[in-house]
Amino acid sequence: MGSILRTTVVAAALVAAGASVVQAEIRIGVLYPIAGTGAVYGTPAMHGHNMGVDEVNAAGGILGQKVVTFARDTKLKPAAAAAAAKELITKEDVQILIGGLSSAVGLAISEVARQEGIVYIATIPKTIQMTTKKLHKYVFRTASHTDFEGDAIGQLVKKLGKKSVCDIQLDYAYGHDLAAGIEKGLAKHAPDAKKVIDLRSKLGATDYNAQITQILGSGCDVVTSGLWGSHFVNFAQQAGPFGLFDKVTYISGGEIASHEIAGKMGKDYPKNVISNTYELWYDHSFPGHKKFQADLAKRSGKKETAMWPVLAYIGVKFVAAAAEKAGSMDADKLSAALEGMSIDTPVGKRTIDPKTHQADAGQFWGPMVKKDGVDYRVMSPVTFFPAKLD
Amino acid sequence: MDMLLSSPTFVFIQVLNSISLGMNLFIIAAGLSLIFGVLRVINFAHGVFYMFGAYIMYTVAQDLELGFVTGVIAAAAGLAVIAIVVERGLFQWLYGKEHLMQLLLTFAIVLIMGDLAKIIWGTDQLSVSYPDGMSGALNLGITFYPTYRLMLAVIGPVIFIGLFLLIERTRWGRLTRAATQDMEMLSALGINVPVIYVTIFLIGAALAGVGGALAAPINSPTPGMDATIIVECFVIVIIGGLGSLWGTFVGALIYGFVFNFGSVIVPNWQDVFAFLLLMVVLLIRPWGLFGKPEREGH
Numbered sequence: 001m002g003s004i005l006r007t008t009v010v011a012a013a014l015v016a017a018g019a020s021v022v023q024a025e026i027r028i029g030v031l032y033p034i035a036g037t038g039a040v041y042g043t044p045a046m047h048g049h050n051m052g053v054d055e056v057n058a059a060g061g062i063l064g065q066k067v068v069t070f071a072r073d074t075k076l077k078p079a080a081a082a083a084a085a086k087e088l089i090t091k092e093d094v095q096i097l098i099g100g101l102s103s104a105v106g107l108a109i110s111e112v113a114r115q116e117g118i119v120y121i122a123t124i125p126k127t128i129q130m131t132t133k134k135l136h137k138y139v140f141r142t143a144s145h146t147d148f149e150g151d152a153i154g155q156l157v158k159k160l161g162k163k164s165v166c167d168i169q170l171d172y173a174y175g176h177d178l179a180a181g182i183e184k185g186l187a188k189h190a191p192d193a194k195k196v197i198d199l200r201s202k203l204g205a206t207d208y209n210a211q212i213t214q215i216l217g218s219g220c221d222v223v224t225s226g227l228w229g230s231h232f233v234n235f236a237q238q239a240g241p242f243g244l245f246d247k248v249t250y251i252s253g254g255e256i257a258s259h260e261i262a263g264k265m266g267k268d269y270p271k272n273v274i275s276n277t278y279e280l281w282y283d284h285s286f287p288g289h290k291k292f293q294a295d296l297a298k299r300s301g302k303k304e305t306a307m308w309p310v311l312a313y314i315g316v317k318f319v320a321a322a323a324e325k326a327g328s329m330d331a332d333k334l335s336a337a338l339e340g341m342s343i344d345t346p347v348g349k350r351t352i353d354p355k356t357h358q359a360d361a362g363q364f365w366g367p368m369v370k371k372d373g374v375d376y377r378v379m380s381p382v383t384f385f386p387a388k389l390d
Numbered sequence: 391m392d393m394l395l396s397s398p399t400f401v402f403i404q405v406l407n408s409i410s411l412g413m414n415l416f417i418i419a420a421g422l423s424l425i426f427g428v429l430r431v432i433n434f435a436h437g438v439f440y441m442f443g444a445y446i447m448y449t450v451a452q453d454l455e456l457g458f459v460t461g462v463i464a465a466a467a468g469l470a471v472i473a474i475v476v477e478r479g480l481f482q483w484l485y486g487k488e489h490l491m492q493l494l495l496t497f498a499i500v501l502i503m504g505d506l507a508k509i510i511w512g513t514d515q516l517s518v519s520y521p522d523g524m525s526g527a528l529n530l531g532i533t534f535y536p537t538y539r540l541m542l543a544v545i546g547p548v549i550f551i552g553l554f555l556l557i558e559r560t561r562w563g564r565l566t567r568a569a570t571q572d573m574e575m576l577s578a579l580g581i582n583v584p585v586i587y588v589t590i591f592l593i594g595a596a597l598a599g600v601g602g603a604l605a606a607p608i609n610s611p612t613p614g615m616d617a618t619i620i621v622e623c624f625v626i627v628i629i630g631g632l633g634s635l636w637g638t639f640v641g642a643l644i645y646g647f648v649f650n651f652g653s654v655i656v657p658n659w660q661d662v663f664a665f666l667l668l669m670v671v672l673l674i675r676p677w678g679l680f681g682k683p684e685r686e687g688h
Binding site: 035038039040042043171198199200201202204205206207209210211213214217218229230233234237238240241242243260261264265266267268 | 393397400403404407410411504505508512513514515516517519520525526527534536537538539607608609610612613614615617618619649650651653654657658660661
């Protein structure tokens, strides 16, 4: 009998010890598309995430505990992302969710966060709905959003004195919301500019000839857009021979000014493009950027680093700052701490609005130009558009 | 929509758009259809073969700067090698087994080759320049039209005629057609059927490779590009009739026209028309416009 009792006690002690080991770490669930189409962004985003986590751990972790990441592939699909988020919460006991890429995926993760009562920091999704109609206590966004982008595009149309606008967007949450953001931006800054044609291509579309020829037929002097990544590459490659970039200025959201696009397209990157990016490896406007970029370059093995890492990195830094301020990983306390919180990032100070849960994530905008001795286009001049809608 | 009614030039351009899209897709779908026609294998890995063609083009033409034509040849050769390995190493054990087994195998190949592509070429969206002299537009009298697109519109029919002659007019083609009818009898007559099979698989895969290589300048090599193309190819071969070369040719043209004019007439519904057509074909004539109903006990 005695031995049985002893065994039970030892077993209980072991279980307790095991449990305390589990609790002696901060468990972060991170969701990016790691395979398939979205891997273009998900992979560099993970670089930034891991760099942020390593820095936090090197500085003693969060609340004195080591930070451990549990990464899941969203496959760029809302249903897969929601399932992965649920699994992270129930099976891996993560205390917070970060990440998301694509607006639809962001909204899906946000819904799980609301149901499960766990904080979700959206680092990349930009649909305005996340911080308006679909806002809830536990969702925060450190990315920009479609109204900021649309407002900047409105200002640029005004500045260039363009009069007739063709808009081409991808047919899903981001494209629709950006189109609405551009409408607002144009109404506010360039009320004389007239929208001539609205075009939609499906997400993942590869053929744009029908749209290109409609743009050319409609005679507009500026194209506004949010075709991102390979969508833009395909559009530009197909529109080039038609002479589209000789005839119109192409102003685009979707961060096609980022170096991962400009660098890969090289001499094929078209002229007359004005676009945005969260970060440029060659622009050190903000203090701390130089060191951040050098560290990232070392980590990724490339001098010319990508833009996506900084977004994931900022997400991690917000988690660390919020947890220290809250003194706990409790969702309600974290949520309260994040409201109104400010941190310095390599791309400027970021403050989360306590009402909308939206960070004032400004972006760099500018024309993409040729530069002597460089075989890809660079943004010049670089203008920082602060995230303000006044 | 207004432009369609008011400008004949605009209509003409849309017709060219439709033909060039259709012909690019034909090159790829022909391989899928050919493999099904003879081997009776629904090859889901065809999309990933196409993706490898595009990536090989990138490496050869863009990275190593060995030229565009070399890129096309390398893509065809690369896929031929892959085809021999896949057919001899894997497929030959599954002929005559359930379709489900074959589907699972082709799906496994999709996953493995997709990951391989990521290991070899990374995850960035890459870009391939137009070949020299083809980055501009040609004056057709009434309008300018991209030279490269026109070339695609010519290469498609050339490949069609080549395949047609090969299968309909040569002894080897007759043997191939015989193999689809009765493989055992052909074997008994002393014909080396496995050689026919591997050759057909090789030609089919090489077509996917060439299609991918030719698409690379207008279609950025990127992870996941296989998923889009395989759906388009299946729509084409199902409309046209799986296994029928004529059907694939006509199906590709129909897809090109439906996609382009659909995009112009109802911009937000560009995909719907092709899939509606697919549904109608499946309901009324499930073996496709040019296909033959599957006989029992094949």
